[in-house]
Amino acid sequence: MTLIIRDQLVNPPTWFASFRDLTLYCHIFLRDDVVIESDDIDTYYRWIKPRGGMDFIEDFVRPGAEDGLHLDTEYNYPLTIVTDRIAPENVQGLIHRIRAWRGAA
Numbered sequence: 001m002t003l004i005i006r007d008q009l010v011n012p013p014t015w016f017a018s019f020r021d022l023t024l025y026c027h028i029f030l031r032d033d034v035v036i037e038s039d040d041i042d043t044y045y046r047w048i049k050p051r052g053g054m055d056f057i058e059d060f061v062r063p064g065a066e067d068g069l070h071l072d073t074e075y076n077y078p079l080t081i082v083t084d085r086i087a088p089e090n091v092q093g094l095i096h097r098i099r100a101w102r103g104a105a
Contacts, residue, residue: 001030001102002068004061007038009071013085016051022091026098027056036060037070069101 003026010019026032034057038044041060048054063076070080071094081097083090 001032002066003030003032003034003098004037004066004068004070005034006070006072007036007040007044008073009083009086010036010044010048010053013087015085015087016053018086018088018091020053020055022086022094023053023056025095030099030102032098033058033068035066035068037063037066037072039063069098071098 005023010016023034027034036044036048036057036059038060039062045054045060048057068079070077071086072080072082073084075082079101081094081101083094086094
């Protein structure tokens with residue numbers, strides 16, 4: 001399955017360590033392909049790469065170009081988990097919801 005994370009969820013108030021935890025878990029344990037959905041790929045790549053954020057990210061895609069489970073700030077696609085950030089207090093809940101959607105998809 002492909003997990004598509006909206007680029008806005010890389011920015012604060014997201015905790016970058018929690019972003020890495022989520023992508024690590026989804027990549028290693030769930031064996032998901034994790035991609036970042038963005039219109040501004042170069043800027044986000046330059047933000048993520050030096051912080052080690054590309055370790056578990058397969059690629060960047062344009063909005064709507066990839067099918068899969070979306071993690072987004074608003075409901076734009078049928079398979080979407082909506083959140084305003086990725087942080088220590090919600091990363092386990094996000095993982096639980098991702099695992100639940102994988103069973104339903």
